[in-house]
């Protein structure tokens with residue numbers, strides 16, 4: 052009959068056949084020692100490993116998940132074994148309308164769950180909006196912007212019938228500025244990222260869809276994230292790169308925003324392609340069972356990244372709850388789960404309580420966001436694989452011909468907020484003698500750069516936006532959306548000048564320096580648009596395999612700026628980029644009178660930059676990363692060459708917590724523009740800092756035992772009952788939950804069935820378990836979030852026009868290993884000219900704690916602690932000591 056259960060890679064699925072895929076501890080050790088924390092090729096040493104954590108914690112409805120948990124239990128109790136399995140397993144790549152779909156439960160009228168990219172809008176769709184990227188709205192430092200953007204994106208996904216929006220992103224955090232997908236996330240600062248992700252998750256889920264916070268964790272670069280993909284680019288590796296990290300850095304830096312996402316209620320988390328300490332993200336029991344579900348008390352479900360599942364039973368026991376897109380490799384027609392998961396429950400290799408927990412978590416997320424509200428769930432009304440109105444519902448099988456795109460317009464009023472958000476995220480980096488804003492009455496305006504104009508192939512002309520033609524308003528890869536239109540800067544500037552019947556001319560070909568100079572020499576103002584692009588590792592653009600090869604400008608941007616500014620002493624540079632670019636020469640060049648960083652602003656990019664350039668809005672954005680004078684100044688970089696022969700490349704995160712501004716501060720390197728920096732058309736002054744310590748309950752570790760694991764319903768687990776139905780006509784490539792034959796060994800397709808391997812210790816144990824010390828509720832121990840200090844300061848607008856100031860607070864934790872300062876508070880405040888307002892920060896206990904690896908918990912060290920307040924990470928005129936706390 053069907054061959055789908057006979058996957059080559061499925062050997063470890065139905066029984067405990069392959070020790071290497073079951074227990075992290077038994078994975079091969081290779082060439083690195085913990086001591087030699089360098090990325091240089093070395094040999095004969097031991098690789099870092101990831102400790103085991105079993106059993107997989109079962110959800111308990113803690114935090115505000117109680118109601119959702121009860122509803123989920125009631126729902127799951129009605130399900131049969133295969134119906135449960137169907138909710139955990141994708142139906143295969145391109146088998147249904149969305150980038151990922153689970154099976155359905157026809158008996159209960161429960162439709163397949165639809166997972167759709169992306170973190171900035173709907174991918175592979177139409178009549179949807181293209182929002183500014185995460186790394187761009189981070190520059191707004193505005194919680195309302197993040198919430199509203201999340202809500203608007205969630206509402207659009209909901210309108211298309213999507214259940215799970217595959218975003219937001221906080222991994223990559225942004226360890227290396229050249230990392231390809233940093234722009235999908237928010238900021239290399241964990242606090243800023245954490246605040247942004249929390250608001251985004253809450254906004255999205257308020258709109259009735261499930262957020263999927265991704266990629267968990269340490270997915271910090273594109274090179275080597277998957278062996279197969281790397282082979283396509285000529286690299287010979289057999290396993291994904293391993294991000295090797297210590298426990299303290301993990302907690303204090305990369306895990307931080309995930310904790311905020313969990314605390315904000317994210318319904319799902321996507322595990323990542325890479326390995327972490329030589330255990331794959333989607334079968335790393337320490338990170339999924341121990342930290343995410345145990346310590347952070349995550350109540351939702353863990354979904355694999357697409358084809359990031361590398362084993363069956365091993366991933367199930369390590370805490371994976373849903374596999375996407377469901378097939379082992381895209382369009383292979385075979386699966387680690389599906390029928391193999393059914394079989395593994397029947398033969399006892401996966402305890403029934405574990406499957407029940409997986410499905411309960413999925414359904415709890417569904418209820419938690421209110422997907423069961425009347426009218427919320429609707430049939431998916433678009434198809435990812437074709438923009439045609441009619442086509443195949445099951446694209447890969449070419450089956451189910453009919454209407455596949457209803458062309459439902461879900462955009463509402465979003466163009467307005469997109470423009471507003473893009474404006475609020477624009478950062479003014481340089482402005483000499485009021486060069487900006489422009490009056491619009493300049494005698495002659497010249498515009499330069501490919502980045503000013505349109506992509507001649509159209510706004511969606513390159514597949515997954517994998518090119519850099521015309522103005523750059525999003526990066527490339529799965530983290531993209533289709534543009535409904537794209538207002539280029541040139542169009543917007545022309546509209547501006549046409550209004551006053553002025554004169555504007557342009558040269559958009561960045562290589563035509565002769566024409567550019569000839570025009571620039573006549574101009575009263577020369578606005579030069581430049582960019583730098585990056586994206587996901589399955590696409591290479593101009594030799595950049597996802598990650599950027601350098602931090603310089605694309606499309607001859609540097610030569611263009613130099614040539615234009617050589618002949619025009621009022622050159623304004625506008626940068627659209629995925630992250631930091633080298634601007635040091637331009638910062639110092641007197642002919643360059645203004646520099647603006649506008650990030651990746653989405654569909655309204657031109658209108659938004661015109662609002663800033665022509666002064667309709669006073670800029671208030673601040674840099675969410677550091678712009679250094681050279682890439683070497685940053686604490687870490689991308690690994691471009693494998694360093695472990697054909698085995699998994701070993702990427703040592705030996706810089707610890709010292710990335711971005713923490714690296715510059717530690718080494719006392721002067722950046723071009725520091726983290727948190729941004730100018731306004733007005734000016735601000737800080738004064739009168741005051742600190743109040745609160746009397747709070749002492750921090751108490753989470754203690755005691757959990758309840759035992761539960762099983763829901765009493766479905767048969769008899770193999771005879773779960774055979775492919777006799778009259779069933781399977782769709783090609785589709786992944787089903789049934790079993791093919793009643794002899795388990797034959798059905799498994801595993802020659803070693805029942806003869807090899809062992810379970811990781813404790814993995815089958817459903818009895819009450821000791822609680823994780825730093826845990827207790829979603830986000831970790833609730834005592835971490837007690838407000839322990841209130842700090843206030845005064846901020847005065849000393850100029851003559853209203854403006855927004857992002858006031859910032861940094862903490863020094865006092866220890867020798869601590870960063871000189873870390874961001875722990877901010878607020879974007881609108882201040883009238885001459886007015887003074889109070890900036891208030893409430894510090895939580897976690898904000899002043901360090902992770903203690905010995906006790907495996909947070910602690911307030913005895914080191915003296917200080918706070919700093921001001922307008923950027925290097926402009927902090929106010930400071931105060933933090934008094935010690937007294938406990939109630």
Ligand code: NOJ
Nearest residue numbers: 150168217265356357529
């Ligand atoms: C792989 C990407 O890493 C992930 O972010 C995305 O959601 C999936 N592909 C689905 O497209």
